[in-house]
Amino acid sequence: MAKQSLAGRDEHADWADPFDSGSFHVESHVAGAMAAAHWHDHVEVNLLLEGRMSYLFQGRRETVEARRLALFWAAIPHRAIEVVSGSRLICLYIPFQDFMALPIAGSLRKAVMHGAFLRAARIDPADTATFQRWVDEWPGAGSARQRLILDEACLRVRRLALDPLETSDSARRDGTGERREGRSPSLDHAERMIEIINLRFGEELSIAAIAAELGIHQTTATSAFRRILGMSINEYIIRFRLSRALHLLADTNQPILDVAYACGFGSASRFYEVFKNRTGVTPRQFRSQLSPR
Template sequence: MGNESTVSEGKWIGSPRDFTVERHVADTMISAHWHDHIEINLLLEGSMTYLFNGKQEYVEAGRMVLFWAAIPHQTIFVTPESPLVCVYLPLVDFLALPIDAASRQAVLQGAFVNEAEASSGTINVRERWADEWLVGGSARQQLVKDEVSIVVRRLILDHTFDRPALASNPRLSGSEIRYTQLLTDLIGQRYGEALTLAAIAKHANVHSTTASRAFRSVLGISVMEYLTRYRLARAMQRLAETDDSILDIADDCGFGSAARFYEVFKRQTGMTPRHFRVSTRPR
């Protein structure tokens, strides 16, 4: 989640290469945002609900959650005065972990991973991460990174994909969430095609005005902005995991041309597709 007061719609949090740990009081977010990290949350007290990838995801105290934050997400419900530890793991560091391909792809394709359980001792260790990251010096910061890597590996290995009962959100109607989930599912299936708002709405059997209003109400961005982000997310995965040509990736992910792909990729990440691919490979 991060310090949401510093985040503007459609902007990245910090640098996509920065590892960061924060502790703050959780709060609801005005609109959805994204940033190119694997985000890890540990709520120390209370509960909260995310809108993630068009769906509601419940988070309870003491159970770590993990998701790819390049997918639009927004907190819509938080119990008052709930302390939260957030870890931002760079995508490059996540890709370097010894995690099986199927699990890694599940995360990059939108899985919201919930920890099955956590002991009080484990919670205390993770709560300490934020303090040691801020004032512990380089040696302790490296220990935090090492501990986070192990915890992430265990979390992925356990395949915890719980979906508890969802908290209600009085600001959003059931139809808005339903339409948004329908549209995000459709984009996930057809993002490689040449799509306009009218075409997406037609495929979903929803009027384009209704689709646009519902989508922006739920996620805080337009349908086409989400489509671009989704295409970019899938392209990043291909760049990291395959040797496919950049032209093929641009075409398969719906960008239409390599020039358009380079333009969008550089604007959103600050690096070229080729540079990103090199940065994900062992040296």
């Protein structure tokens, strides 16, 4: 997983790795100031149950207030710098490809990818109980319930995307379109590749073609992507396509073959192979599990 300190990877760092690369996780802890900035390959959703805390996020102070959701792309280096003592925090770590595949406004996805730090404009009283239930259920949950918790978390993000939001935009580009000083070139390259994949995941994609469109060497593209996302470009494409397919199977009545082609798998056999290997069930079995008995 691509969770790192700006001082370099350190097996004795003072934070733990609670999740595997590309997986969803939910956890609760008493927040504290970080010794160094770090980043990882998830979209992070914070619910501070009490107290107040501030992050240093791309050189800006971003404040998280009690019971108001905050959301940001954690591949952008961030560091908790000020925390009121005893502030308990619940964190959702949503795999980036799952977030990008959500049926939300493209402008919101782009804003998050370009460095917006989003906060709910108002408190939802149901969040505290819902997030705490996820924390309580997650450690002992089987695969089916873990998938359910992820789906519930994604639905909460979809609702958040429809609600009024406040943002301090730390996006990488100013009004002239130029990259801001201090921005990692690897992060810029990764963002542009993700934009291409997000727009054309249903088409045939190759690393060589993506790199050529960006005007960079294929080796530069692959190393930058892995550094930021913690996985290869091809692995990300597979996960993104699979995530889109899961949403289409769950939310629409499209024939399975249509879903396979719409998500860029090229053939029914390839779709069934990837789907079964990654989820343990076939697309038909997955859809039937969602149907009322």
